[in-house]
Amino acid sequence: MPTTNKRAEVNRRSGWGEWLGPFFTSDLGLKWLMALTGIGLLGFVLVHMVGNLKVFFGAEEINLYAESLRELLYPLVPKQSVLWMFRIGLAAMFVFHIWAAWVLTNRSHKARGDIKYQAKRRYDAVNYASRTMRWGGVIILLFLIFHLADLTFGYANPEFVPGDVYNNMITSFERTPVAVIYIVAQVVLALHIYHGAWSMFQSLGLANPRFNDWRRWFAVAFAVVILVGSTSMVLAVQVGYLTL
Amino acid sequence: MDVRLRVWRQPKGDVTGEFIDYEANDVSPEASFFEMLDQVNEALNHAGEDPIAFDSDCREGICGACGLMINGSPHGPQQGTATCQVHMRKFTDGQLITIEPWRAAAFPVIKDLVVDRSIFDEIIESGGFISANIGSAPDANAVPVPHTAAESAMDAAACIGCGACVAACPNSAANLFTAAKITHLNLLPQGQPERYLRTVAMVETMEEYFGSCTNFGECETACPKNISIDVIAWMNRDFVAAQWKNLLKAGQA
Structure with missing residues (x-):
């Protein structure tokens, strides 16, 4: 049966990951990288939230906490050195996570082919969270840029005072449009975590019929904790519970 | 009607x-x-x-x-x-x-509704052989197999290679097919000698043609044999383990 419609060899591995070793040119290796960086980022999101919940204890407590980050392991090491290690590591995790997602998305789009199904697909397992991982990730990245401009560098907050974390949070969250941005971003992040914190177990090969239910519960719990904890600060300012 | x-x-x-x-x-x-x-x-x-x-x-x-x-x-x-x-x-x-x-x-x-799925054969082919004794059939219980392993391997071996997992996947990934084929050998003692070489070879062949798994789980619900996506996780685990095991060129597993 002659056919000239040959299968396209769509995913000849690009050399982008070659310097990390051949493992990181493979889809499975990149997914493994995404899972590991995802764990690191989950840890960051959790610690970041727990630390900033100190805002409920008052200006002195949270400003002390912020200052203490600069003095981690001081006087053993110079001030801010541990903080910069964390920052660089965190930036690296973001870069690898996003780079892997980019490479894998391109490969999958090529593998999908040109002709789409005409009938509306009936999805039985795909959910809103898993379907929005890619664009959700983009939204989270945009939010991250805004968040840094708002509370780290202060470009987005005219009343920003370097070092006065309490003042910066209150003056930022008081603005209703900003509060909406924060809350929407946390919902998107929670959805990302709902799929990601479950999916990472699959990517790392951690599956066992005895414990599989726990993976889902872990992801749900993590997403809920982040959503409730993070939005509580914004809402507390909006309803007037936290004021200057 | x-x-x-x-x-x-x-x-x-x-x-x-x-x-x-x-x-x-x-x-x-x-x-x-x-x-x-x-x-x-x-x-x-x-x-x-x-x-x-x-x-x-x-x-x-x-x-x-x-x-x-x-x-x-x-x-x-x-x-x-x-x-x-x-x-x-x-x-x-x-x-x-x-x-x-x-x-x-x-x-x-x-033609019409017929597609060429021979790439699946290529994945199977790249998996190579298993080392097994030839000659007269061995005694039924000469090689002990844990019951749970036998059951899980049988579940994976139920794959009929129809391609529904690829068709269902929004990424066009063939991970469920490849993982089922890898798992049904990797869980059994007879599949151990070539376990890690086979895993890498089959995964590499798969990745040349198919997309990447994002753990939608849609393949599992499309599978006419109800093969669980657990096998995908086990393939991922063996693929990572293989990176180390295959470095041991002297042949220790």
């Missing part, structure tokens, strides 16, 4: 295809989906037209030849069932049924 069909027609691989509407009248609700298509084809034959080409062989759900995207569901509305075992009672009278071939860059259409 009467149903309306919207069928993908494509005379051959390199020609553009299109949807053509047909009517299937007086179909018994107890007829299988293919018996309904046979009925339509018989009418087309009588009218001197080209019958609708579709793959089918055993028609009892064990060969993996058949596979149609029916109303956006791989193998139709009934889960855990290949297209050949879907019956017309699963549809309603007068319903419009859209029938499409599997869509993926790695599965080019040969």
Whole structure:
């Protein structure tokens, strides 16, 4: 049966990951990288939230906490050195996570082919969270840029005072449009975590019929904790519970 | 019962295809989906037209030849069932049924609803051999196999290679197929000598043609054999382990 419609060899591995070793040119290796960086980022999101919940204890407590980050392991090491290690590591995790997602998305789009199904697909397992991982990730990245401009560098907050974390949070969250941005971003992040914190177990090969239910519960719990904890600060300012 | 069909027609691989509407009248609700298509084809034959080409062989759900995207569901509305075992009672009278071939860059259409899935054979082929004693059959229990391993391996070996996992996957990933084939050997003692070489070889062949798994889980629900995505996790684990194991060139496993 002659056919000239040959299968396209769509995913000849690009050399982008070659310097990390051949493992990181493979889809499975990149997914493994995404899972590991995802764990690191989950840890960051959790610690970041727990630390900033100190805002409920008052200006002195949270400003002390912020200052203490600069003095981690001081006087053993110079001030801010541990903080910069964390920052660089965190930036690296973001870069690898996003780079892997980019490479894998391109490969999958090529593998999908040109002709789409005409009938509306009936999805039985795909959910809103898993379907929005890619664009959700983009939204989270945009939010991250805004968040840094708002509370780290202060470009987005005219009343920003370097070092006065309490003042910066209150003056930022008081603005209703900003509060909406924060809350929407946390919902998107929670959805990302709902799929990601479950999916990472699959990517790392951690599956066992005895414990599989726990993976889902872990992801749900993590997403809920982040959503409730993070939005509580914004809402507390909006309803007037936290004021200057 | 009467149903309306919207069928993908494509005379051959390199020609553009299109949807053509047909009517299937007086179909018994107890007829299988293919018996309904046979009925339509018989009418087309009588009218001197080209019958609708579709793959089918055993028609009892064990060969993996058949596979149609029916109303956006791989193998139709009934889960855990290949297209050949879907019956017309699963549809309603007068319903419009859209029938499409599997869509993926790695599965080019040969004709109408028939796609070329020989890339699956290439994945199997790259897996190579297993080392086993030849000669007279060994004693039944000469090689102890844990019961749970035997069960899980059997579940994975149920894969009939129909391609529904690829068709269902929004990424066109073939991870469920490849993982099922890898797992059913990797769980058993007979599969151990080449375990890690096989895993890498099959994964590499798969990745040349298919997309990347994002753990949607859609393949699991499309699979006519209900193969669990646990096998994908086990493949991932063996692939990572293989990176270290295969470094040991002296041959220790």
